[in-house]
Amino acid sequence: MDTMRDRFAPVVSRLLDEDPRVAVVLAEIGKDPFEAAMRKHPDRVINVGIREQLLVGAGAGLALTGLRPVVHTFASFLVERPFEQIKLDFGHQGVGGVLVSAAASFDWPAGGFTHMSPADVALFDTLDDWTVHVPGHPDEAETLLRHAVAAGDDKVYVRLSVQSNAQALPVDGAGFLTVREGRGGVVIAVGPMLDEVLAATEGLDVTVLYATTVRPFDERTLRRAAGVGAAADVVVVEPYLAGTSTAAVNDALADVPHRVLGLGVGRRELRRYGRIEEHMAAHGLDAASLRGRISAFLGERTAVRPS
Known part of the structure; x- marks a missing residue:
């Protein structure tokens, strides 16, 4: 490809x-x-x-x-x-x-x-x-x-990035796409992080939103997915600096109790060249690391969905 x-x-x-x-x-x-x-x-x-x-x-x-x-x-x-x-x-x-x-x-x-x-x-x-x-x-x-x-x-x-998901989705240059629906929290996957997020959340009772246009931030889709009116837990997985979009999530949910976890590239410089995959793992952005971090944050409400 x-x-x-x-x-x-x-x-x-x-x-x-x-x-x-x-x-x-x-x-x-x-x-x-x-x-x-x-x-x-x-x-x-x-x-x-x-x-x-x-x-x-x-x-x-x-x-x-x-x-x-x-x-x-x-x-x-x-x-x-x-x-x-x-x-x-x-x-x-x-x-x-x-x-x-x-x-x-x-x-x-x-x-x-x-x-x-x-x-x-x-x-x-x-x-x-x-x-x-x-x-x-x-x-x-x-x-x-x-x-x-x-x-x-x-x-x-x-x-643009050389990192890529396996399949393209019908993006419109505006809003987020709902890729999976659940009740235990919302995970926003940004750009090339979608495949890792889908693998990390397989079987978990969470909603996965896909974001390719991150500014302006699609508050409406997030609020709908979070079921505004009740407490909301949101994880943002971004291919750049961790926490970049946490303020945007906080603004979107300012009127309801919520928690937000920003996952992305850490601030610590990795001084060995390595490969892209090694950098992903070092920053905790591979599927296995993401599953542990997302599950620990969202807790028991992410229990495996019944088949």
């Missing part, structure tokens, strides 16, 4: 053909798949070289001219390094664009900590009015990329 990033250049190249407002800004990384598009649209496919602050600033500048910029590089270079430019050039100037990252939290462990970005979504939470998509399958990435580019002049972040 191809990866989400494999889909990125072909999808955006077609959008360049279809929509004269679309422009692409690159910082050397990921330029090769755009060679044909560069020849076809030399004024709308721009490679600024290894200059990430310029990458974001140039994208915002194109937005000021009325174009719809798609800005791409690794998450650590797209969000963390030029964060001031995101805050000022897009936010302060009031323009929109589509920032598309790759490498996620630790997609390339051999690249070391400089190429890891588990805090990217948490950083966007410090800014106003950003939509954040976290697809869990290449088909979903294609759908959400098209949603993002077509979103008028909105500010959108699309987080």
